[in-house]
Amino acid sequence: MLGCLLLWARVLVCLVLLGSRVAEGADTFAVEFEAPDNLRPLLEQHVELSRWQSHERMTAEEFRRLYRAAPKEIADLLATQGYYRPSVESTLDEQGERLRARFVVQPGDPVNVASTTIEFAGALTRDDRDAERKVERLRAAWPLVAGEVFRHEQWEEGKRALLRSLALDRYPLATIAKSEAVVDPQAGSVRLSVLVDSGPAARFGTLVIEGLKRYPRSIVENLNPIRPGEPYSILQLQEYQTRLLDSGYFTSVTVDAPAEPDGTAAVRVWLEERESRRIAFGIGYSTDTGTRVQAEYRLLNFMDRGLQLGARIKVESRANSAGADLYFPTNAQGHRYRITSEAENKEIQGTETDKIVLTLGRSRRRGDIAADVSVSYVAEEERVAGFGRDSRSALTGNWAYTIRRTDHPLFPRDGYLFNLQVGGAPGVLVAEESFLRLYGRLVHYRKMGDSGVLTLRGELGTTLADATNDVPSDYLFRTGGDQTVRGYAFQSLGVRKGAAVTGGRALAVASVEYTRWITDDWGAAIFFDAGNAADDFKNFELMKGVGVGARWRSPVGPLNLDVAHGVDDGKFRLHFSVGLAF
Numbered sequence: 001m002l003g004c005l006l007l008w009a010r011v012l013v014c015l016v017l018l019g020s021r022v023a024e025g026a027d028t029f030a031v032e033f034e035a036p037d038n039l040r041p042l043l044e045q046h047v048e049l050s051r052w053q054s055h056e057r058m059t060a061e062e063f064r065r066l067y068r069a070a071p072k073e074i075a076d077l078l079a080t081q082g083y084y085r086p087s088v089e090s091t092l093d094e095q096g097e098r099l100r101a102r103f104v105v106q107p108g109d110p111v112n113v114a115s116t117t118i119e120f121a122g123a124l125t126r127d128d129r130d131a132e133r134k135v136e137r138l139r140a141a142w143p144l145v146a147g148e149v150f151r152h153e154q155w156e157e158g159k160r161a162l163l164r165s166l167a168l169d170r171y172p173l174a175t176i177a178k179s180e181a182v183v184d185p186q187a188g189s190v191r192l193s194v195l196v197d198s199g200p201a202a203r204f205g206t207l208v209i210e211g212l213k214r215y216p217r218s219i220v221e222n223l224n225p226i227r228p229g230e231p232y233s234i235l236q237l238q239e240y241q242t243r244l245l246d247s248g249y250f251t252s253v254t255v256d257a258p259a260e261p262d263g264t265a266a267v268r269v270w271l272e273e274r275e276s277r278r279i280a281f282g283i284g285y286s287t288d289t290g291t292r293v294q295a296e297y298r299l300l301n302f303m304d305r306g307l308q309l310g311a312r313i314k315v316e317s318r319a320n321s322a323g324a325d326l327y328f329p330t331n332a333q334g335h336r337y338r339i340t341s342e343a344e345n346k347e348i349q350g351t352e353t354d355k356i357v358l359t360l361g362r363s364r365r366r367g368d369i370a371a372d373v374s375v376s377y378v379a380e381e382e383r384v385a386g387f388g389r390d391s392r393s394a395l396t397g398n399w400a401y402t403i404r405r406t407d408h409p410l411f412p413r414d415g416y417l418f419n420l421q422v423g424g425a426p427g428v429l430v431a432e433e434s435f436l437r438l439y440g441r442l443v444h445y446r447k448m449g450d451s452g453v454l455t456l457r458g459e460l461g462t463t464l465a466d467a468t469n470d471v472p473s474d475y476l477f478r479t480g481g482d483q484t485v486r487g488y489a490f491q492s493l494g495v496r497k498g499a500a501v502t503g504g505r506a507l508a509v510a511s512v513e514y515t516r517w518i519t520d521d522w523g524a525a526i527f528f529d530a531g532n533a534a535d536d537f538k539n540f541e542l543m544k545g546v547g548v549g550a551r552w553r554s555p556v557g558p559l560n561l562d563v564a565h566g567v568d569d570g571k572f573r574l575h576f577s578v579g580l581a582f
Contacts, residue, residue, distance in 0.1 A: 028099065029099050029101075031053050033050070035104075036105075039083075043103075047077070048070070052066065067092055067101050074088050079152070080153065081110070081149075083111070084111050086106060088106075089104040090103050111190050117191075120135055120198060121196070121197045121198070124201075141161065142162075159194060166198055168235065170202060170231045171198040176197075177195045178193075200261075201231065201232075201263060202259040202265045203230060203265065204265055205228055206266050207224060207266075207269070210269065211271035215306050216306045219329045220269060222332045226267055240255050241253050241254070244271070249300055251273070251274050252270075255270075278296075279298075280298075281294070281295050284578075287573070288577070289319055294313065296311070307328060309325075309326050311324045318347055318348050319344065319348070320346070323342040324340070325339065326338065334365070340361070348501075350497075350498070351473075353383075354380065355381070357474075359376040360375050370401075371400070372398075375397055377430070378392075378395075380472050385499055395425055399422045401420045402417075410557050411558060414445055416444045417442070418440075418443075420439070421437070422438055423436075424436035435464060435475060443455065451518075458510050459507060459509040460509075463475055463476055463477070476505065481575070482562075484509055485532070486547055486573070487544075487566035487571070488573070493533050495533070506535065506536050508542070509531030511530070525548065525551055529564075547575075561574075
């Protein structure tokens with residue numbers, strides 16, 4: 001016991017002595033820069049003497065050596081910012097073992113760009129019919145224009161940008177053949193010249209696949225938008241990689257096409273396959289539908305043909321559902337077929353609905369555009385408190401078109417989302433009455449300064465039908481809730497029947513929201529919503545809601561927590577949601 005105590009005592013003494021030596025070292029050596037505020041951080045971070053002054057191994061001899069080298073370092077650093085005629089005065093104050101280095105820095109006037117000459121060689125100038133347009137675009141994007149301060153970082157980035165732009169379309173082997181920055185310190189100017197050799201115009205070659213074991217090769221081939229002989233394009237490679245990741249078969253995908261000296265570029269795909277069987281469980285909560293528990297089973301290689309067979313069940317406070325689906329692999333034309341079934345029971349705003357939906361559909365995605373067509377059989381029974389029940393069925397045709405053009409898929413700050421839907425049924429065969437549903441939604445994001453985002457949202461819908469009794473509820477409109485008109489309960493805005501709310505034939509919603517990001521992940525929002533659903537637009541009355549909210553960029557998507565005031569009913573409500581409503 002005594003031995004242990006003595007050992008711990010020695011350890012503590014060593015730690016104290018070490019700490020005192022570090023503190024002594026920090027007090028022994030010091031460096032001070034007297035320089036403009038915009039340049040001082042650069043010197044403090046990169047001058048060797050400043051970086052190592054507090055190191056435990058720093059000695060007086062090493063400090064003096066670094067002190068003598070510092071003026072040249074300072075001049076070289078200032079040159080990267082365009083200052084080629086600086087004045088650097090240095091003094092070293094020695095008081096016993098203590099050394100203090102002081103540098104008075106006067107950068108002088110910066111050097112400005114006098115002219116820039118950008119020339120091109122290679123296949124771009126010989127064989128490319130769009131060479132003149134491409135060259136003009138590249139020259140226009142050059143960052144250092146005449147009259148601007150010459151900065152080394154922009155000079156290097158400008159050259160890299162030239163190569164990136166050429167590699168993006170046809171010329172992945174482009175190089176900087178020659179570059180010069182001729183500085184005239186007396187005139188305070190610099191003349192820039194760059195010669196870019198585009199190299200050969202590359203074209204895609206054959207497809208090489210690695211890592212495919214469980215699934216048919218046709219899955220990877222059919223998702224390929226690239227054909228042998230097509231001009232090289234990085235955007236095509238990125239599109240191919242996105243398609244493979246979105247297919248659900250793979251956990252990791254890398255697509256590359258290294259170009260050979262002759263310009264041929266075989267498309268190489270490296271894959272990590274997902275397990276063919278997957279079971280997932282989830283639990284969640286929203287102020288719209290309450291607590292949610294769900295489970296899903298998915299078989300990704302049904303019948304060893306890449307068919308995806310799935311079954312799922314979801315239990316919520318206000319709705320329960322179960323379903324099964326069969327998805328076919330994307331074919332060579334880019335189409336993906338599906339067969340789905342869904343049974344649902346829900347009770348919302350005094351209206352209880354039981355329905356079964358069977359769907360045969362086909363979807364196609366190209367870049368940021370997705371289109372979907374389907375045929376569905378709907379059988380539904382609706383019970384409205386105090387009004388009895390209605391049974392209806394219909395065989396419907398549906399079409400949906402979506403454009404997603406934003407700067408980020410989960411946390412957009414710029415761009416827009418657009419969705420258009422058309423669906424209905426003729427009054428023959430299954431449906432007792434003809435109806436046609438038209439619906440559109442637009443969300444626009446716009447940057448406001450460095451940390452602000454303005455979000456504009458609008459919805460408009462109408463159902464053309466003589467009456468609503470024989471129209472399935474999914475083809476009518478209700479609104480209100482977390483991501484529609486905040487300040488009102490979920491789907492509480494619609495056609496009122498006694499104490500219940502049912503769907504109507506008219507919908508209009510508009511929203512304005514401003515979000516200010518306080519940190520990278522947390523923000524605050526203020527918003528105004530207005531909208532309603534009614535049986536027609538003649539008696540339409542906008543219901544308004546205002547409020548404030550908190551925003552969090554969570555790992556699973558944007559998390560929104562809002563406190564909203566329903567202006568027309570005078571109530572306050574809390575709204576909570578995760579993800580984008582689209």
